[in-house]
Amino acid sequence: MRPVISFVRGTLVEASAESAVVEVNGMGLELTIPAGTLARLPQVGTQVMLHTHLQVLESGWKLYGFLHRSELRLFRLLMEVSGMGGRTCLGVVGSMPPEDFYRAVLAGDEKTLTRIPGIGKKSAQRLIFELQGRLQRAGVPLPGVAVSGSSPQWEETLLALEALGYERSEVYPLLVDLSGRGELGACAEDNLRLVLRMKAEAHSAQRKRG
Secondary structure (H helix, E strand, C coil): CCCCCCEEEEEEEEECCCEEEEEECCEEEEEECCCCCHHHCCCCCCEEEEEEEEEEECCEEEEEEECCHHHHHHHHHHHCCCCCCHHHHHHHHHHCCHHHHHHHHHCCCHHHHCCCCCCCHHHHHHHHHHHHHHHHHHCCCECCECCCCCCHHHHHHHHHHHHCCCCHHHHHHHHHHHHHCCCCCCCHHHHHHHHHHHHHHHHHHHHHHC
C-alpha cells in the first residue's frame, strides 16, 4: 500500500525559494514547495501547516508541500497527465492560481499555458486534450464564471463562432465577460450576436487608436 501523508504541521525551521523545513516532534521534514510560496510562509520559528503529496521514487521519497488544498489538488491532477513529472507540475502550480489554470484549459488557451516555464506548445495541447473533458464533467467551480460545456448554449455558441473562423481561446474570454455581467442568455443565437457585436466594437476601438 502506498504511504500517504496528508499534511504536516509544526515549527518552520528554515525556508528558501524551493523548500521548507518543518520540525514535527523533534524531526525535521524537508518539503519541496512551489515558486512564490516563500513569500507567503509565516516567519521562521512560528507554526505552519502544509498540505502534502508524497512521491515515491526509486532514488528515494520526495515530499511536496502546499499552503492551500486547491494547490495540492491541482498538483495531483497534473501528475496524472502523461509526460508530466513532479518538477513540471510544481512549476505549473507556482506559475498561476489554480482557477486561472482551469480557465485556460477549459478555453483551450494554448497561449496562456505556454507562458508557464517548462510548458511548450505540445505540452499545452496535451494538457488541454487530457484535462478539458475531465474538468467539464467535474464542473470545476470558478467563481462568477460558467464552465464551458456546462450548458448546451455555451457549447453551441462556441461551435458557431468556430464555424465562423474564430479560435475558441479568442472568444471564450468574451463569453466569460458576458456571463459575469449577467448578459449571457439561454439562446445560442442571441449569444452569438452579442459576441460578434463585442468583437466589432473592439475592432472599431482599435482602429480609432491606430
